[in-house]
Amino acid sequence: MRPVLTPQQTVHGLCDSYTVERPIGTGGFGHTFLARRRSDGLAVNLKVLRIDRMADWKALELFEREARALASLDHPNIPRHHEYFAFDGQQPLPPTAIGELDETPGSVPELQLVLVQDYIPGRSLKQLIDEGLQLDGARVRELLRALLEVLVYLHGLHPPLVHRDIKPSNIIITPEGRPYLIDFGAIQTRVQVGTSMGSTNVGTFGYFPMEQIMGKAGPASDLYSLAMTMLVTVSGAPPERLPLDERTGKIGVHEVAPQLDARLQATLDAMLEPIVGNRLPNAQTALDFLDGKLPARAPSGPGLTPLRPRALSPSESLPHLRRSDLQWLWAAAIGLGGLGAGLVYIVFFDALSETQLVRVSPLWLTPIVFGVGGITGENHRSRHPLASAFMWAGIGSILLIAFIYGIFPTL
16 A cells, blocks of 8 residues: 655644654554654654545544543553644644544545654564564563553553553564553443443454453453463464463463463463453552562463362263363354454454444354353353353343344444
8 A cells, every 4th residue: 555645745733743754664544654743853653544545434433542542641651642633635634624524434535644652663572573582581570560560550540441452563662671552542441340341342363351352351351461462472472372271261371481480470370361250350460469469379271280270070060961071062162253253353344334243243252152151150060051051142142132232323
């Protein structure tokens, strides 16, 4: 795609003007340029979204969400926001001008949205991993601590902000080794305990936990993504290649990172619990756990004591089936639902509107809830985990239908 700005071009904003130096990145929703602020020569990023090249309004929604979020943030490990405006090639316009456009993105004039923030020199953690980055335990701990402190800040805002897309490519490491968390387009601001967190699932498969697939992202969801990012960094392997305990659905932290000390392993393990209720609840708790202010729990994995041991009786489900005989059913249901979610949000994501994405969600969400219900029944020693699975699938389907046809049209 041809860049929407050219070197030496002057872009006039509402607060200042900027001279474009060079393009530095192209994403799914636009381009990023290195520029200099005319008033003082400060290096800045210009993130540009070309309205007439959007297939639908989803890109605009995420872009505006990032702009609003960044404008309210003030943390040394988050790029500073400067301004946000529309640009027609000659003069700046307030972003509200977009609201006066036609409903079809491709029919609008060559109008651009520009988000201005500090330029952070350095490379993404993904680039460093691809180059063979190797970190010792002390550096992993230092990196984890710095990013947990960013999450303490985000989750402590009112309302809390949940990033929802923490991964190696969204962490920039400066030449001095300082990490920055970037790309706030997926951020979620409506965090409510025990309720749905939003109607659109945003994130990167492999890095976000199960509850985020169901639209219930919370502070603990960011902990899971951060821990997965740390394990990918340590191992150099993508999430799908990390060893998984088929019985518990957990990543084998000790197997992936045996060189880390026991407390750091236990912290990552507690952040990676698949069931959100078993996971560390927030970033401050994770920091306290890392510092030894909370009792240690043994990492779980092959050959190790599980984080929360549970005993399985030989026959508690159906008269002719032991519970272990049903493990394949729960795994198959969750796998089928995950495959369906992958098809919807990776293959057909750009072809479907947000309303269509919500309405097809029962096709993949119901088998996931069925599998989770079965696992929950076994974990609570239910005599009939199969009945528990059907019960939770039914309840989940009813709530989802009520949301789609009752609540979603009003959002």
